[in-house]
Amino acid sequence: MTSVKTAVRADLLDFTADPGLADLNSPAVRFRPDHWLLTDERGRIAAVQPHEPGDDFLKLDRRGQLLLPGFIDTHVHCPQIDVIASWGAQLLDWLETYTFPAEARHAEPEYAAAGAKLFLDALLSHGTTSAVVFPTVHRSATEALFDASTQRGMRIIAGKVLMDRHAPDNLRDDVDGSEMECRALIKDWHGRGRIAYALTPRFAATSSDAQLAMAGRLLAEHPGVYMQTHVAENPAEVRWIAELFPSSRSYLDVYASHGLLTERSVLAHGIWLDDLDRALLHDSGAQIAHCPSSNLFLGSGLFGWREAREAGFNVSLGSDVGGGTSLSMHRTMADGYKVQALAGTKLSAWALLHAATRAAAVALRLPHEIGFLEPGCAADFCVWDWAVGSVAERRHSVARELHEKVFAWITLGDERNLVESWVGGLRRYQRI
Incomplete structure (x- = not known):
């Protein structure tokens, strides 16, 4: 199966560096709301941009949803x-x-x-x-x-x-x-x-x-x-x-x-x-x-x-x-927070999410390929609902800033939040 040029519009989140363990306002967090992620025929990320691409892309509108590296x-x-x-x-x-x-x-x-x-x-x-x-x-x-x-x-x-x-x-x-x-x-x-x-x-x-x-x-x-x-x-x-x-x-x-x-x-x-x-x-x-x-x-x-x-x-x-x-890496991250709390350390949402994406890519010597939403990397990404169910939806609606929203998403979310998974520019899972 060959990848096609695709553009996905969503709220994009990844990391440019290590956010540390407990900095809720780390500059390493890269949040790009309402942006377009463009993929090419090779199954790689071609660009990330705020404006709509040309008609040579298959365009998918996922506004209001969260797009992360796989x-x-x-x-x-x-x-x-x-x-x-x-x-x-x-x-x-x-x-x-x-x-x-x-x-x-x-x-x-x-x-x-x-x-x-x-x-x-x-x-x-x-x-x-x-x-x-x-x-x-x-x-x-x-x-x-x-x-x-x-x-x-x-x-x-x-x-x-x-x-x-x-x-x-x-x-x-x-x-x-x-x-x-x-x-x-x-x-x-x-x-x-x-x-x-x-x-x-x-x-x-x-x-x-x-x-x-x-x-x-x-x-x-x-x-x-x-x-x-x-x-x-x-x-x-x-x-x-x-x-x-x-x-x-x-x-x-x-x-x-x-x-x-x-x-x-x-x-x-x-x-x-x-x-x-x-x-x-x-x-x-x-x-x-x-x-x-x-x-x-x-x-x-x-x-x-x-x-x-x-x-x-x-x-x-x-x-x-x-x-x-x-x-579910949601449940793994949430349990990671609990384990560290018992050990006397309160982790930020950024530390947890970074460990499940960019930190793993860097440790595996694969930052050029996975863990980032960066041109040249493999188009391995997932689209998520911010909240599923009345309790999570209410929590999301009253969250005051980005870290609070993401921490609630980690803690209350799981695979039910997943909308679709893309690997090498091809959609390999879609929620029915």
């Missing part, structure tokens, strides 16, 4: 749609009881293909146009995710999950086999369309030293490849890692010692870190994907966003479905 979910599990909203477990029990059985079903190619399509369409129906994704240990399931994302034109960063120990027999691989499959997947898929490969050790406990070292070698050999994993999510997990890797100073140090911390490393959670860990994140350029909904649901702890800010490392947001309870 959300970027930096930590989510494709196969865990099947276990979302499951009762009663903490992290390690969650894996054994829910996650591993669900992921084993993706060994069947047809099941995995159907699951990948459902997952990506669900992202789009929640306003997420780019994501960093865990599939399963199966090469065929990883290829199914890549194939489905190619069909939708989405920016997806993913890779076959690595697990050669402490996992069920039907989900374990081995070092030589996993290296062969990763090399083949990188060759076939990395840089194809909008796909990027990520070396994906599930977490340190499920990979041997040899497998972690192998992933580190591949990361060094293939510039542009990412690494994604979990770190310091749960106290029991942290204690287990210390037993498994007694020579490492910390959980994070396990990854550093195997060459897995780079500016393209995305580590989910990072709750139980110390000052040396935070300095290591800063020095490596890695980012933490903060997953507040999952952290609350599994009782994992409170991430220190202010401490991250003081240490100077990147923070983005992940829904972490299925530990998280929704693919």
